[in-house]
Amino acid sequence: MQLILNEEEQMVRESAQSFLADNAGPSLLREIRDSNNSLGYSEKLWQQMIELGWPSLLIPEQFDGLGFSHVAMGQIMEQAGCHLANSPMFATAVLGVSILSKEGNEQQKSQWLPKIAMGNLTLALALDETARPDPLNIATSVTKSTDGFILNGNKSMVIDGQIADQLIVVARSSGKPGDRQGISLFVVPRKTAGVEITSTLIMDSRITANISFSGVALREDQLIGTIDQGMDPLTSALNVANIHLSAELLGIANECLHRTVGYLKDRKQFGVNIGSFQALQHRAASLWSDIELCKSTVMAALRSLDESAADASLIASIAKVKACKVAQLATNESIQMHGGIGMTDEFDIGFFIKRARIAQMLFGDHRYHLNRYAELSGY
Amino acid sequence: MSDLTTFREDTRQWLEEHCPASMRTYMPESEKCWGGRDYKFSSDDQKLWLMRMADRGWTAPTFPKEYGGGGLSKDEAKVLKEELSAITARAPLASMGTEMIGPAILEFGTEALKQQHLPAIIRGEIRWCQGYSEPNAGSDLAGLQANAEDMGDHFIVNGQKVWTSYADKSDWMFCLVKTDNSVKHGGISLVLFDMKSPGVTARPIKLISGRSPFCETFLDNVRVDKDQVVGEINNGWTIAKYLLTHEREMLGRIGNVPAEKTLSERATASIGLKDGRLADSALRLELAEWEIDFQSHQLTIERVRDETAAASVGNSSAMLKLYGTQLNQRRRELLIASEGFDAMTWKEDSEARLWLRSKGNTIEGGTSEVQLNIISRRILGLG
Ligand SMILES: Cc1cc2nc3c(=O)[nH]c(=O)nc-3n(C[C@H](O)[C@H](O)[C@H](O)COP(=O)(O)OP(=O)(O)OC[C@H]3O[C@@H](n4cnc5c(N)ncnc54)[C@H](O)[C@@H]3O)c2cc1C
Numbered sequence: 001m002q003l004i005l006n007e008e009e010q011m012v013r014e015s016a017q018s019f020l021a022d023n024a025g026p027s028l029l030r031e032i033r034d035s036n037n038s039l040g041y042s043e044k045l046w047q048q049m050i051e052l053g054w055p056s057l058l059i060p061e062q063f064d065g066l067g068f069s070h071v072a073m074g075q076i077m078e079q080a081g082c083h084l085a086n087s088p089m090f091a092t093a094v095l096g097v098s099i100l101s102k103e104g105n106e107q108q109k110s111q112w113l114p115k116i117a118m119g120n121l122t123l124a125l126a127l128d129e130t131a132r133p134d135p136l137n138i139a140t141s142v143t144k145s146t147d148g149f150i151l152n153g154n155k156s157m158v159i160d161g162q163i164a165d166q167l168i169v170v171a172r173s174s175g176k177p178g179d180r181q182g183i184s185l186f187v188v189p190r191k192t193a194g195v196e197i198t199s200t201l202i203m204d205s206r207i208t209a210n211i212s213f214s215g216v217a218l219r220e221d222q223l224i225g226t227i228d229q230g231m232d233p234l235t236s237a238l239n240v241a242n243i244h245l246s247a248e249l250l251g252i253a254n255e256c257l258h259r260t261v262g263y264l265k266d267r268k269q270f271g272v273n274i275g276s277f278q279a280l281q282h283r284a285a286s287l288w289s290d291i292e293l294c295k296s297t298v299m300a301a302l303r304s305l306d307e308s309a310a311d312a313s314l315i316a317s318i319a320k321v322k323a324c325k326v327a328q329l330a331t332n333e334s335i336q337m338h339g340g341i342g343m344t345d346e347f348d349i350g351f352f353i354k355r356a357r358i359a360q361m362l363f364g365d366h367r368y369h370l371n372r373y374a375e376l377s378g379y
Numbered sequence: 380m381s382d383l384t385t386f387r388e389d390t391r392q393w394l395e396e397h398c399p400a401s402m403r404t405y406m407p408e409s410e411k412c413w414g415g416r417d418y419k420f421s422s423d424d425q426k427l428w429l430m431r432m433a434d435r436g437w438t439a440p441t442f443p444k445e446y447g448g449g450g451l452s453k454d455e456a457k458v459l460k461e462e463l464s465a466i467t468a469r470a471p472l473a474s475m476g477t478e479m480i481g482p483a484i485l486e487f488g489t490e491a492l493k494q495q496h497l498p499a500i501i502r503g504e505i506r507w508c509q510g511y512s513e514p515n516a517g518s519d520l521a522g523l524q525a526n527a528e529d530m531g532d533h534f535i536v537n538g539q540k541v542w543t544s545y546a547d548k549s550d551w552m553f554c555l556v557k558t559d560n561s562v563k564h565g566g567i568s569l570v571l572f573d574m575k576s577p578g579v580t581a582r583p584i585k586l587i588s589g590r591s592p593f594c595e596t597f598l599d600n601v602r603v604d605k606d607q608v609v610g611e612i613n614n615g616w617t618i619a620k621y622l623l624t625h626e627r628e629m630l631g632r633i634g635n636v637p638a639e640k641t642l643s644e645r646a647t648a649s650i651g652l653k654d655g656r657l658a659d660s661a662l663r664l665e666l667a668e669w670e671i672d673f674q675s676h677q678l679t680i681e682r683v684r685d686e687t688a689a690a691s692v693g694n695s696s697a698m699l700k701l702y703g704t705q706l707n708q709r710r711r712e713l714l715i716a717s718e719g720f721d722a723m724t725w726k727e728d729s730e731a732r733l734w735l736r737s738k739g740n741t742i743e744g745g746t747s748e749v750q751l752n753i754i755s756r757r758i759l760g761l762g
Contacts, residue, residue, distance in 0.1 A: 003682035261759050276762060281755035288754055289698040296678035318671050367664075374667040379643050379657045 001307065003299050005071065012068065013075035015052070017082075023048060024085035026348035032086075033205040039163055040207030041086040050119030055093040060101060063113035070240070070305040074247040074298065081251025081359075084351055086206050088122045090244065091160040096123030098240040099168055099185065103225040103233040108187070112166070124164035124190075125237070126155040126211055133157075133364050135170070135234060136178050140213065142171040142186065149173075149223075151186065151194075151216040159362075161209025162199040164190055169213070173228050183230040186222045193217075204355040238363050239316035243301040245359050246323035250298050252356050253291050253323075253330035259349060260284065260334040267339075280337060287326075287333055294326040314376050317369040324366035327356040386455050390462045397431045398468050399424040405639045406469045409728065414472055414503025416550050432471040433502045439477045442485065446497035457684075467637055475507040475544075476500035478629050480553040480609075483569070483622050487610035496551075496571070508574070509626075510540040510554035510596060511619070518749050520555070521564045521616060525598060527556040534558070534570065536601040542743070546581035546594035549574055553622075554598075559613050569615040569622075571607040578602075588735040589725070623745060624696045630744045631680065631699030634673065634707035642666060642710060646717035662716060669709050676702050694757045701750040704740035711737040 005013060023045055032042055049055065057073050059065020073094060080089070093116065100112055100123075115121035130137055140153025151171055161167065167188045175182030188195065194216035197209050225233050261284055264275030274280055301319035304312050331353035335342040342349050364372070401424045410421045412429055420426040432438050435449060440456040442448020451459065474481075481500045484492055499505040516523040525538025536556050546552070551573055559566030574581070578599040583591035610618050640648070643657075643666050650658050657663035679702075683695045711734040715722040722730035741747040755761045 001681075002685060003678065004685045261761065264761055278752070278755075281759075281761045282748070282751040284759055284761065285751040285754035286701075288759060289702055292695070292698055293672070293675040293679050293702065296682040297675045299682060300678045318674055321668070321671050322675050370664050370667045370671070373671060374643075374656070374663055377643060377667070377670070379647050379652065379663060379666070 001300060001303050003296060003303070005075070009069060009072045009075060012057075012072040013079070016076045016079040019048070019052065020079045020083035020085050024080075024083040026084055026351045029084045029086070029205055029351055038199065038207070040201075040205065041088070045085065046087045046089075047119070049087055049089060054089060055119050056117035058093060058097050058101070059113050059117045063101075063109055064117045065113065066117075069302075070243070071299070071302040074244060074302040077244045077247040078251035078254075078298070081248035081253075081355075082255040083251075084355055086204075088160050088163070090241075090248075091125060091164065092116060092121070092123045094244050095125050095237060095241045096168060099125070099224065099233060099237045102236060103185065107221075108224065112187075121166065122160060122164045124158050124160040124167050124209070126158045126161060126167045126169045126188075127234075128157045129153070129155060131156075133361065133368070135231075135238060135363075136180065138170055138172045138183060139177045140169070140171045142173050142184060142218070145217065148220050149186070149218040151188070151213045151218055153213050155211045155213075156208075157200075157202075157362075158209040158211055159206075161190075161211050162197055162207055166190065167195075167211070168224065170230065170234060180231045182228050183234060184227050185224040185230040185234065186218055187224060188213075188216065188218065188222065202358060204351075204358045206358070235313065236311070239312045240305060242316045242320045242363050242369070243298070243305060243312070245362055246294075246298050246301065246319040249323035249327040249356060249359050250291070250294050252352050252359070253287075253294065253327045256330040256334040256349065256352050257284070257287055257291060260337050263338055274337075283333060283337070287330055290326045290329060294322045297322045314373065317373040317376065320364065320369045321366045321373065324360040324369070327360060328366075331356045383454055383458060387458050387462065390459055391465075393435075394462055394466060394468065398466060399428055402428040402469045402471075403466050404469075405467065405637055407728065408733070410469075411473045412469075412471060412503070413506055413545075413548070414474060414476075415506030415548065416504070417548075418503075418506065428469070429471045429503050436501060438472045438474075438503060439481060439497075439501045442477075442481065442497065442501060446485075446493055447501040448497070453684075464637065472503045474500070474503065475509060476503075476505065479509065479622055479625050480507050480571075482625055483553070483609055483618055486621065487618050489606070491606060492571075492609065505550045506545070506548065508543050508546045508549035508552050508596075510543055510546075510552045512542045513539060514541050518746055520619070521567065523555055523557060523567065525554070525556045526560070527558050527568065527570065527603065529558070532605055534603045534605065536570070536572075536598050536603055538598050540596040540598065542584075542593050543581065543596045544593045544743075546574070546596045547583055547591075552579075552596070553609070555615055555619055556603075558615075564616040565613055567615040567619065568612050569609045569618045570603045571609065572601060572603045576601050576603075586736065587738070588732040590732065590736070592736075624693060626744045627696035627700035627750070630740065631676075631696065631703035633703055633740055634710055635677065635680075635703075641670075642713055642717075643670060645714065649718045649721070662713070666713060666717075669706070669713055672702075673706055673710075676706055694753065697745075697750040697753040697757075700744060701747055701754075704747070707740050708737045 028042060053066055054076060056065040057068045061067040129139060142149040142151050167190055169186045169188050171184055172182055173184040194214045196212045199207050199209055201207055264280055265273055267274045297319045301315045304315050334349050338349055341347050412425055436447055437449045440449035440451045440459055444450035477500055484496055511520055513523050527534040527536045551571060554570050555567055556570055557566055558568040578601040580597040581594040583594050585591050646666055647657060680699060714730055715734050
């Protein structure tokens, strides 16, 4: 496995780096937050991303996409972490596209994927029902009706649920919460009778949705994949999601280190730069080392999505554990090493810790994935 | 690409035919092959395997063919490594020669030095030790005092080295000496001499593990010919730093010995499962975290190699050393925690001895604190 970027991936990285440095960053996030923007992202930034072709990156060429690698998309996610750039990219072009291109039938793929590639369709995955993520803990139910299904239940923390054109709903078609069997996936237009959406502002200044489904009527062709067999495709989609979130967390950690080292060289106390104190040097050096390890796992995880048909569960959990722990350390250390100014709203460093904790918790934090790793390893 | 595929196929076939079956088993520490003049092979197969690999130069795969090396490109060497590990082939030679002084001679030595030393290093005929540290020069290595007096065509060396690993079992030493006392870093030279030279005495030191892998080495009027200086006189510090990079990279791989059972398999065998999970729930998560960190570190070694075109990984070696040695210590702690009192007996190959020995990992080759200093200064630019 090659753990370095090829030319195409390097190009994507550089373009993401320079584009987001110019057009996103903490100042944009501050603007979005302070203007009570109801989207939780900048529509202008999203339109620019569409022009750059980003939503089409993972979509196969036969469906009008670019057919690039996960490694390439991971570069964008990492830079989105550095520059705190929010947009429908993750829920639509990473998570949604993964589910559709893997599990959708030909008709569904040709109906949705080209629209996503053009930037004309957004998706959201309606999965979590509890405050701590657990994909098996699904109570939302679908029952057979004469000409389809009836959907009932509640979802929370749905990323982009308040704006997505189509919701991918994870529901239980048989069994009880906790069972692997009996999970099914459906595409449901957000604007459907019986679907009620409440927006919730979360601490990273993004907006997610709580969604209730009451007696929502679904047609047969809204089912993605096979009835009762949704857990495997959901697991692969969550592996993809966790690996890309790890890339974002890596970007956050790296940016925090970069900003902190800059501050250590700048800030003077006792007549010298605080960066001349060995106590701080060693903490920064040790953080740098941890980030180097995280870089390798993210890279290997992205590559294994591209290279192997085999289940990526193990490497996804490795990447997420490492990224969560490193991002947690980086964000905490960066506030501490900035002293009082790091605690102020006026200073940017605080934005990173808020986004990091959300990205850590999404689809399982490091504790969840440590446990999962041990389970997958048979102990 | 296709060249590499051919190389892989040829290599696989050659290994299939030439690697003795007993050399495809996990290697206990006691069966490591060190080579050297007085080396007693632990089996005929061990000797045969060394000879066969040395004949191809594959004990030093990237060294030029003219000195007996394999002449392989970086990519070919990677393939060879993969094919060796695919059949769990033992390393044919563990050597400070191929890992440390060999690369330095190749990079900085005269043609005559290369001719004299490299073939014997590659064939495992001469075993080397490293004479850097002194009683008053540890982390502050450049403060060393062993004195080399200029006698025209040779030096006379006087001084004391300490912590010299395997000095009592080695044939030659690469040694840092002072050739100009008026300056610190700029007055150091790297010299080579035979441990049988008159005036060299190595006295073993016993460690907390009860073993004596290293020595105090006394140098009493030892004659060193000037053609045994590596690089320029007074330019030894540059070479020493280059060598330390190799040493760190090597130590960074310290925990990466193929073993019959993984850590979690050993823990499971000792502790047992309850409802499919390791019966000690706290240890279970520590194990999982160690395994994840270990794999991250392995991937990092690979990534850093992929990223650097040169043979040496430069300053990243400080990070690889720092992390790899900590991981090895964590592994040893987890092993004795998993196996309890069974691991704490005082037998010859007991886990307790390995655990105690691992405490030195974060000291040898430059302490962890020194690695953090290097990263802060050279990579982060703090100071
Ligand atoms: C198992 C083993 C094998 C060895 N093999 C060899 C060998 O083959 N050849 C050889 O030449 N040497 C060898 N060594 C020696 C080794 O390189 C030294 O022990 C090491 O460099 C530390 O030097 P010291 O022991 O004098 O400790 P000191 O330098 O006295 O350090 C004591 C403590 O102070 C800390 N410290 C020192 N300076 C700083 C600083 N600037 N900032 C922060 N903390 C600092 C250190 O990190 C350490 O914790 C070996 C050592 C061991 C343990």
